[in-house]
Amino acid sequence: MNENRLVTRVCVCVCVCVISDLIPEFDGVDVSSPNCVVIGDAADNFSYQNLNEAFRVLIGLEKPLLFSLGQGRYYKETDGLKLDVGVFMKALEYACDVQAQVVGKPSAEFFQTVLSDMKLQPHEVVMIGDDLLNDIGGAQRCGMKGLQVRTGKYRPSDEQHPSVRADAYVDDLAAAVNAILTDH
Structure with missing residues (x-):
């Protein structure tokens, strides 16, 4: 599923905090002056600096928009459990008094899009x-x-x-x- 469909319909410029493999999904999307934040499984790209950048974008917007590519609390890698995107989504929601729009699991839109794509x-x-x-x-x-x-x-x-x-x-x-x- 391409979550970028929804984001590009709503956002003019995006502050993206995702895993490096997903960055190409946002090619052609202006990131110079973001009007929304998109977070996903950023793995090693999640840092205090990157999370704080997302916070600053959201807190500086009159009508902040936060999109999360999932809502998981944690996941398992070969070296053990790791915090997932939902933890960082909740932190940004709390800090910026904004409700994220989840466009990945477990959102109904995610599953319905997959069903539709698969007919x-x-x-x-x-x-x-x-x-x-x-x-x-x-x-x-x-x-x-x-x-x-x-x-x-x-x-x-x-x-x-x-x-x-x-x-x-x-x-x-x-x-x-x-x-x-x-x-x-």
Whole structure:
């Protein structure tokens, strides 16, 4: 999905704080005098300096616009858990008294765009993920089934969550595929 579609419809100039691999998605978008901030999984590009730059842009705008390419709290890398974009989104929301528009998971628009791009209906799709709230919860709110794998950032407490419950919990991706094939 190309989150840039929404951003370029709304923003004239952008302050971008994303992972280096996503920077080309914003080629041709003016960044000289930003009227909004876009944050995403910036990994090593997240620094106090970059976050403070985003803060200064937002706090200096009469009508600040903050777009977040996701809302995750943390994710897992080979060297362990790391803070995800949602943490920094919440910090900017609080500091600037602004509500971010989430254009990645778990937003309904994200899942609906993917379904539309794939020309599929929600009942034809199963979301497999390790994030109960963003992968599974987001998909279920759009009418899809969600299978949570017990890998990555999965925690045993996910299976007792008070408001989001996966349609099934499986040990890994292979087990998820087997569960889907068995169900059909």
